[in-house]
Amino acid sequence: MKKMITRLFLVLWFLLMAASYWVFLPALNPLDTGFWFFVVEGLILAFVGIFVVALADSVGQQTKKPNVGRRDVSQTKGPYDQVLIRLGGTILLIVALLFGLGFFNSRIFRAKSYANVITVKEADFNKDFPETNISTLALLDRASAEKIGDTYLGTIDKVSQFGISDDYRQITIGEQPYRVSPLEYKNFWKWLSNRQEGISYYVKVNQTTGKAELVRLAESMKYSDSEYLFRDTLRYLRFKYPFTIFGDPSFEVDDEGNPYYVATVYKPKFMLTSKDPSGVILLNAATGETKEYDLEDIPEWVDRVFSANNVITRVDDYYTYQDGFWNTVFSQTGVKKTTDSYNYISIGSDIYLYTGITSATADSSNLGFILVNMRTREVTNYKLASATESAAMASAEGEVQEKKYKATAPTLAKLNDKAYYIVSLKDDAGLVKSYAVVDAEDYQQVTVNNDIETLISQFTDSDTSVLSGSGQAAGTDQDVEVIKGVVDQLASQMISGSTVYYISSSGKIYKVKATEETIDQLPFLKVGDQFSGELTKNNYLKNFKIIE
Incomplete structure (x- = not known):
């Protein structure tokens, strides 16, 4: 009977540990805390199993020897006592070591080590931050x-x-x-x-x-x-x-x-x-x-x-613990932190996380922006006195407060050498109904428009047609129709701060928006000139050229 119970508990222990491994999948690596939790779990299950076997064995001995007094039985050590003591001691030792290692390797004792995990490159936003594509x-x-x-x-x-x-x-x-x-x-x-x-x-x-x-x-x-x-x-x-x-x-x-x-x-x-x-x-x-x-x-x-x-934690450690742990508790000299909002932007073929950096006691102002490459964790701090993302969101919501739209986490953009937050405004159904551009340095300056192309064109000379789908996105290989013709009539007008040229050729009217990318000869275009360009949505021409 005793051997059968022992074998039953061995099988049950193995099945429970296998099920636990199947569900939690810990790494079998002593450098992983999950591994030690898995070990402790196995030891606890073994302790419980051996205790139950010992209890059953003790009850069996009392049944076979009814004349043995209760005092004598309680004073008799069973064969499992030493095993239970060692198992219990091992469990307590592992738990104590895990707690001790966690405590003595915490930021209280190793603040400088945490602060030095990453390095941060300092830069100036106006000079060094890339212009938004x-x-x-x-x-x-x-x-x-x-x-x-x-x-x-x-x-x-x-x-x-x-x-x-x-x-x-x-x-x-x-x-x-x-x-x-x-x-x-x-x-x-x-x-x-x-x-x-x-x-x-x-x-x-x-x-x-x-x-x-x-x-x-x-x-x-x-x-x-x-x-x-x-x-x-x-x-x-x-x-x-x-x-x-x-x-x-x-x-x-x-x-x-x-x-x-x-x-x-x-x-x-x-x-x-x-x-x-x-x-x-x-x-x-x-x-x-x-x-x-x-x-x-x-x-x-x-x-x-x-x-x-990981990125936010490392950046916070860098700016919080440069002068040790206790400085963060008392004087807080030079202590900075990331803001409560972050977002992602694309630069080239990489994704970057950005967030504001502010002093420990600041409420609505940033000291600059942190930009982190999510593939390499290269960190750059771009210095710029500006509003926090939360302040920009609140300002954007204030412009449409009668509609009760909610702002999403803003996108940081540099347009014509100036920092802006671009904020989407959603209704109660979660649908984007409008957009806002908030001046990052003066967040009370807010411009709102339902059309994103029209909105952004007010802040940059770059071609914004891609935002409404009328242009071709970077990196795409879509086929485009090349138009060639002769200018029969020519006119122009200002639309959202940009000059648009209207070219009549062979009974059709084409439009060319003046941007930094258009040719310098565009203002001198005249009737009779030959031209070529790539046709996009609404009869706009891109890559416009005058054929000599």
């Missing part, structure tokens, strides 16, 4: 992208079998900002019916133009977050890399549109605490092929290696 201006936030993307679900086959994941991760494809999200199985039964075929689509939403596309893959995804067994991305990677510490995989696509999951690899900075990225694992969602990269070897198409939480 209108064609890559990310206007749509995640919620708006999700609403647009969800409307395309009805265009796929087997629409009842799939939904769209709520990931909508911001990346760049070429140099254009997109939010991408894969389809997912709606439930277990839908997965059971379709798992052999896999997932054939993902959604991408252009954050500049607001246009969405349901992309059909040449090879279906067999590995995703909505899988239930061994092809679940986290479980698949855990069994392939059992000793590696990594985070939850996130969906991205490369510049050719191939689907991948990116899992950031971590190592603790201080003993078991303060994990920091050290590389990535790339999982091809179609083939299941994986490869681990160090930070310096990561492919350039990967946009998001560092999480927003």
Whole structure:
């Protein structure tokens, strides 16, 4: 009987530990706190099992020896007592060590170490911050992208079998900002019916133009977050890399549109605490092929290696603990912090996180802006006295207070060498109804317009037609119609602060908007001149040229 109970508890212990590992998937790495929690869990289950076996054995001995007094039995040490004492001691020792390591490696004792994890390059906003490329201006936030993307679900086959994941991760494809999200199985039964075929689509939403596309893959995804067994991305990677510490995989696509999951690899900075990225694992969602990269070897198409939480935490540590922990408690000399809002902007082919930096006691003013490359974590502080993002949002809402619109997190832009916040204003249904441009240095100066192209054109000489979809976004390869002709009649007028030339040729009227990119000879265009240009929406011509 005793052996049967022991074996039963051994089997039960193994099944519980296997189930726990299947669900929580801890790294089998002593540098990971999750590993030690898993060990403690196993020891506690063993303690409980041995205690129950010992109790059953004690009851059995009392049944066989009814004449033994209660005092004698209580004073007799059973064969399990030493094992229980050692198990209990081991559990307490591990918990105490985890607590002690966490405490003595905290910011109280290692403030300077935390402050020196990153370095920050100092720069001047007016001189060094790049001028915003209108064609890559990310206007749509995640919620708006999700609403647009969800409307395309009805265009796929087997629409009842799939939904769209709520990931909508911001990346760049070429140099254009997109939010991408894969389809997912709606439930277990839908997965059971379709798992052999896999997932054939993902959604991408252009954050500049607001246009969405349901992309059909040449090879279906067999590995995703909505899988239930061994092809679940986290479980698949855990069994392939059992000793590696990594985070939850996130969906991205490369510049050719191939689907991948990116899992950031971590190592603790201080003993078991303060994990920091050290590389990535790339999982091809179609083939299941994986490869681990160090930070310096990561492919350039990967946009998001560092999480927003990691970036904000490191920047806060840098500006908070330069003079030690106790300075933050008492005098707070030189203590700065990030503001309570952040957003992403695209510069070239990279995604950058930006947020304001303010003093510890400030309320609505920034000392500058932090710009962080999300692939390399290169941090630059651009000095500029300005309003906080929250103050800009409140100011934008105040301009349309009668409509009760709510402002989204603003986008930082540099237009004609000046800093602005671009804010989307939404109604109660979450739909964008208007836009506001807020002067970052004087947030009481707010301009509101329902048409984003007209609004932005008031602050820059750059071509803004791409914002309404009439122009061609950077990095696209769409076919364009080239127009050639002779000027029959010519006129011009001012529209939203910009000069627009109207050219009548062969019975048709074409328009050319004067920007910094248009040719210098445009103002001298006359009847009889030959011209060429690329036709866009509403008969506007881009890349306008006068043919000699």
